[in-house]
Amino acid sequence: MEDCIERSLKVFPGGSNGEFNLPEELATVIVRGKGCELEDCAGRRFIDFSMGWGSVLVGHSHPDVVAAVSRRISQGSNFAYVTEESIEVAEEIVCISPACDTVRFAASGSEATHYCVRMARGFTGRPKVMKFEGAYHGAHDFGVASVFPQQPPPHPKVDWSGTGTIPGSDPLLLSAPFNDAATTATLIAEHAEDLAAVIVEPLQRCTPPEEGFLEKLRQVTRQHGILLIFDEVVTGFRLAYGGAQEYYGVTPDLVAYGKALGGGYPIGVYGGRADVMNCTREDRSDKPSYVWSASTLGGNPISAAASRAALAVYRQESTYDRLHALGRYLRDGMRRALMNTGAPGQVIGDGPLAQVVFTTEPIRNYRSMLTANRDRGRAVMLGLFEKGVFLNPMGTKLYLSLAHDEAVCDEFLERFTATLRETGYGRAPKTRYAFTESACVSVGRSAI
Template structure:
């Protein structure tokens, strides 16, 4: 277990005094394992006590080029010297919008936000304004940020019948439940039944192409595209996680399916607060006062939307992502870890399901194949907690869900991680 200094302990005590739960709400650890990251370089992070960790969390995804990448750092320093934000359209935002349109198949225009939550919320609002309808269909267990609409049926009990929506947070008005329809991911037949029953009310269907770490079944995304196209329902891909990770053109390129709109974030901001709604120009015209009437105009404003610092980081990041061999490194690192996880679990008689793609994945400790949210409920969560804890005690950092391979994870990082897995797996069966 990592050594904790008196300085770090005092900071942790102060965090518990001033922050609810002692954190910002992101990665919450048991008190005896809690630590504070002081810096990161490449594929490693360092805590206040000086302990070093191989990082598979990577800031929950955006740091695909590693921490403090020199090209990104240089671009940000140069941008900061010219001022941090102006609340007006700036040159770097225009340049980044052009890069995004050239990269992402569905993108004709771009609307910047500062977070994935904001992007998904605004994509749903734009669809409502464009269609004049109110209901959104989302998939059970999908995460589209923390807006009231997105937090419907993120973690519902299995007893809830489709398409009933259930809030997965306190503080959400009951009226929101009536505006969301819930379908099971990877189940096209049930989804079609729900859509057919609510054709007059559905403003959009929103889906994570890879739902958390569950890959789409062959034909599911294309079937969803065909179904929504047939009924003239806008299809939104939430690509906050998958954009520029699965491929340069995101899940749309990787799976060969083009939606009407998508949301992007994480990687495209290079580790800075930046996200965006991308899509058809006729839909995004609802953001243009001159092209909309009072009933359809969407008033979307944000102090830091498209700010030059984040856009500079995004431009620098995507320039490196376009370099030859970048995606081979990301997928290669993930493939090595995934293969080792399954082999070591099999050798120790631990039931395991490997889910996702090489660029974003995790395992479930379960006998049952996992293709949707309800399948995940059969997994042994206590075993997963013991597993992740054991890795952390051996200097391997990952989140509660997802490995985020990067272009800078080394063979040494991979071998150290695999060795930790070898040590931990025999200990986790309770």
């Protein structure tokens, strides 16, 4: 085990491939996963509440996905072209998404959102794009901008911390406050002449949209001829089979998918209205609105075969009743743990998603998140990791899957309650990860 961990720490910054900023004594290397459990190189068992950052909604090593990939893999892994598997997945998405007349594949959700924004600019001929502060739309510059500003600038200015770009280098990106329909409508009207698109996570991280917010966003963008983009990389196939479009009853002009669609394999899909998507047609490359779009691994037959198998699992009866019931069970249990230990905090989320936020202030958007005690959150996450709960220690959302059940949630809740007590609440002694103002490092919000 030590050899694997030492090797990891040598070749990866911080010993991970990103986000898992663990102390060296908690560093680990995962060797296998089954259902909602992981095993590391020392044979240690974890219950997984990250689930590949939500990409493995079906559960690790789901037999149907494994069988589909096994059948396909000997016939070639990638042709960078259309296959029968990719056609079937595309047909299913067009069938269930009211936004999609046609689609194209990408290799990831980041790629999918990137193309949505480019198509919006090409189609409208306008340069500006608006996002919501605190939203993550992928690893590109606009996706990371204003994700976790420590001192947020006044809207619509964007914070470029963490992007690796020069601050203010892209005045064509604007920010708005999530769940503030009035301010957002005003900002859209002020920039409407130059605004190509507004991109939104319908469920921003774990913060649900307030009643009427998405409807107002749809209304005002349509009024000004601005394209509305739904980033459904997280919400797609998770809140409902038809994603956030079905769950919230609002239809965008463009939509991006990823994560759960691939059944644990890399995938991205973007689609929308036919007139917008036709901007990518190569026979129109001489037109001003043409937008180049291609992906080396997009729609590869292995990922498409896995996706087809995952979609069949999601279509099974009671899938979403089960996911929502399990999410409520976990969130209610976490709230009881906070109450029973006296920890000042709240639990937010929807569907099979949950997040604990250590503040009593109502959470509406990113700026209300800034009232949270992130040092305390960091200590709790590390304490849980030490107890064999695999999660992102930056305090991001917990992902449930179809492999979880109430017994696994109870196991988590027992460890959650114990960790709250050990980090300063209740009567149990504190551990080395107990919250103190000096011992815990403050970190930004997680992106994934």
